[in-house]
Amino acid sequence: MLPVLASAQIALAQISLSTVVTLAQRNSSSVKLAETDVRKAVATLSETKDVYIPNFVIGSSIGPPSIGFPAGQPSIANASMQSLAFSVQQRQYIRAARVGINAATLSLNDAREQVALDASTGYIELDTVQREIEATQQQQTFAERLVTIERQRQEAGVDSMGELLHARLTAAQLKLKLLHLQSRATTLASQLAALTGLPAASIQTDPASIPEIPQVKPDETAVLTPGVEAAQVAAQSHQFQAHGDQMATKILPLIAFGAQYNRDSTLLNNYAFYYQHFKADNFSAGFSISIPIFDLNHRAKARESAAEALRATVEAEQAQRQNDVQIANLTGSIRELDAQAEIASLKQQIADEQLKTVEVQLQLGNGSGSEPGAQPQLSPKAEQEARIDEKQKSVDALDAGFDLTKARLSLLRALGHMDDWLHELQTKEPATASQ
Numbered sequence: 001m002l003p004v005l006a007s008a009q010i011a012l013a014q015i016s017l018s019t020v021v022t023l024a025q026r027n028s029s030s031v032k033l034a035e036t037d038v039r040k041a042v043a044t045l046s047e048t049k050d051v052y053i054p055n056f057v058i059g060s061s062i063g064p065p066s067i068g069f070p071a072g073q074p075s076i077a078n079a080s081m082q083s084l085a086f087s088v089q090q091r092q093y094i095r096a097a098r099v100g101i102n103a104a105t106l107s108l109n110d111a112r113e114q115v116a117l118d119a120s121t122g123y124i125e126l127d128t129v130q131r132e133i134e135a136t137q138q139q140q141t142f143a144e145r146l147v148t149i150e151r152q153r154q155e156a157g158v159d160s161m162g163e164l165l166h167a168r169l170t171a172a173q174l175k176l177k178l179l180h181l182q183s184r185a186t187t188l189a190s191q192l193a194a195l196t197g198l199p200a201a202s203i204q205t206d207p208a209s210i211p212e213i214p215q216v217k218p219d220e221t222a223v224l225t226p227g228v229e230a231a232q233v234a235a236q237s238h239q240f241q242a243h244g245d246q247m248a249t250k251i252l253p254l255i256a257f258g259a260q261y262n263r264d265s266t267l268l269n270n271y272a273f274y275y276q277h278f279k280a281d282n283f284s285a286g287f288s289i290s291i292p293i294f295d296l297n298h299r300a301k302a303r304e305s306a307a308e309a310l311r312a313t314v315e316a317e318q319a320q321r322q323n324d325v326q327i328a329n330l331t332g333s334i335r336e337l338d339a340q341a342e343i344a345s346l347k348q349q350i351a352d353e354q355l356k357t358v359e360v361q362l363q364l365g366n367g368s369g370s371e372p373g374a375q376p377q378l379s380p381k382a383e384q385e386a387r388i389d390e391k392q393k394s395v396d397a398l399d400a401g402f403d404l405t406k407a408r409l410s411l412l413r414a415l416g417h418m419d420d421w422l423h424e425l426q427t428k429e430p431a432t433a434s435q
Helices: 002-013 017-027 029-050 089-156 159-194 226-247 296-364 380-414 420-433
Strands: 055-059 075-084 253-263 281-290
Touching: 017 089, 017 159, 017 420, 029 089, 055 420, 075 380, 089 159, 089 226, 089 380, 296 380, 380 420
Parallel strands: none
Antiparallel strands: 055 075, 075 253, 253 281
16 A cells, blocks of 8 residues: 555656746746846837827926016916827837837747757756666666675685676766766756746656657758747847938928916016016917937937947847757757667667576576586576666667757757647647546
């Protein structure tokens, strides 16, 4: 009954890959910053459009009695409205703000994809390391048995002290390897905890929640990744901004609307002494037209915006080139890693077959007989060595498989197909939950 309860607690503690990715995207600082940039871009668009909506401001100019001729306006209360009525360059600013929202949204998608890649890679590596720890622990058990066998053979005069020392060295190396793997597992769990906000001790991987990586050919035509597209759209936004600043230096009219109301009083001043037809209520409204004839400030601003637009364009081109280089590097790496994974898998299968052969010979003998020159019968020492070698080949196959998985995920992102992986996670989650 107790083993059943223990296994149930372990199952309950397992966290699926889809859950880890979702929590990482929700908890990520880079995603939160990107969301803030989206809200800022939306506010910028509202700011550029709201200049056409009249504002409404109220105030008062009450003060002490004036001495001599009144220098201020004797308003008890005043209200004013102002708005932009016509501006050619403002249209460019609005277009720049709208495109800026698209750029910020694409940057947000890029941040989410990067977090998904980091979380997926860390989760799969942790699952791989945990399986390697199990294999290494079994190796350590076999190594301890080998040391015991060698000690008995050395005491019986069958093997030399060198064979015993070699067995002890193997056991010590496996102990060091186990410590390294356990340290790596702790580090990966801490990294996932930082990504998701979960306690590191609560992160237990669920191998069943890891789907197959979507098959994407290395030489498949790439689509724009959100990061590259965001850089290109941001460059377009800067170009609209620069065009608007350039138009501000042209001889084009800028029309604004304004209105003002004042409620004036003579209680605290001597306005009535100087103005015979003083009125308490005063109102004015109209349009103002300004045409820039000579404005060095706006010309400098236009040059600054043009330089920023050029820089953004170059950065977008650089991002595209870097992504192309990454695709080329990953394409070559995947071909090599695929071959290495196949070799590691074949070695593991060969080691497994050799172990089976050793087990059969230990049980039934090798059939060589006892004549002079016949092959000697195998000892329990050979069985432990074969078991250690078989587990080592399993660990090597796990390492090669993870390296291939990591490269394939990176290629998915570089080719702009990260959505395929996220879709696989979403479809895998219900199946895992039902189990």
